[in-house]
Amino acid sequence: MQNPYSDETFLARWLNNDLDPKEKMEFENSEEYQKYKVIIDRVGMLKSPVYDKDRNLKKIKEEMLNTTDTSKVISFLPKWTYGIAATLLVLLGLFFFFNRSTVYKTNYGEQMTVQLLDGSEVILNSKSKLSYKESEWKENRKVVLLGEAFFKVKKGSKFTVISESGSVQVLGTQFNVNTQKDFFEVICHEGKVKAIGAKDSDSAILVKGKAFRITNTVVENWETETSLPSWLSGETTFTNTPLKQVIQSLENQFNISFDTKKINLNQRFTGSYSHKNIEIALKTIFVPMEISYTFNNENNIVLVKE
């Protein structure tokens, strides 16, 4: 097709009123202009067929619903909730990661020496458990004890031993803690410790050689001469200790159980037994107490008052 004009957009620019004044004047004075004007005027009388927007939208929405049912999964929860859930999970994970406890446990007849982060030393007696939180250690030297342990605490900030039946606070010293159900015993071997029972009023400040005990809420204080707990050297020593605790100690040491229905557990025992031999240990304790012991089976012993 021939193009009678200077460029290929001339008429488009004319329609858009984009011609410069000179071009425009020349064009409007031409014969051609009249013809184009007629065409444009007549085209201007044409309209596209009626468009029913609502009908079309309705049809599209019906289709959209069908698609939604088959291939588009509508989330039960808005998307951002997944983000929050994931974040919480991570935070929870971090919380438990940083908040987890370090735990040491001994089994029947075992002992274990544990070095804490500050160089303090803990020796766990049999069937005992010690735990602490590494994350809080710097601010707070705090350990949780179940059972019996001997502590050699390095000097520093307050050091606390927490148990079910009481707690001990020290600055730096050596002491023994024995904590069982309804029994809490602290013996100070060096320095100065503060023992606190379940009730704050049941507390005592102990210096070297002093001992403190709560048995079924009854507080006792006494003195001891040993510089170290005897159980560290393979012997367990009792000073006027209720039989219940003595039997508990035997059970922990030798992995045995006692039938104690026929004896009085509140009797007191003073003395010690060796960890080496169960027969000798039983004899050492029960003969003086006038209690007979018979093996029911390998691990169960029946005690009867003679």
Add this chain to the structure above:
Amino acid sequence: MEKKSVCEEKNFELIFDDCSESLRNIIYYKCGDLNLAEDIIQDAFVKLWKNCKKVVFYKAKSYLFTVANNNLLNHIAHKKVVLKYEQKPHTELNDQDPQFIIEEKEFMAKLKKAIDNLPEKQRETFLLSRIDKKSYKEIAEITGVSVKAIEKRIHYALVSLREKLGDIL
């Protein structure tokens, strides 16, 4: 650039309001089949909805056009197009003599035929501009070509019409 999601129904309807009619018309100007044109744009909008995550809001128009255009190519083996229009009443004609009215009608018929015979792209561009009153920029946006290309199409469409109607003008 706005970050509207096409997946939100209100945005989707915004797009529909904005361009569904001109899209229907483009397809109609191309194929001359009104029902087919409406089917095709409906399909295009449904496809946009299915792919709403992949389509950026401001690209939606040209996406719809591309989809509709491809769809149209699947449908027709280029039948001869005969467009029908709603015609505005010709106010000047009312009091004219019957001879003039007849001549005018003949002219309109020839004009329509000349438009039908324009190449498809010139036809759709010319009519979008003259009937739908779309600016060159808008047409360029929808069809995905440059404004310059649109101007050329308009120019040549008009030259062509002038040539075909030359003897009766």
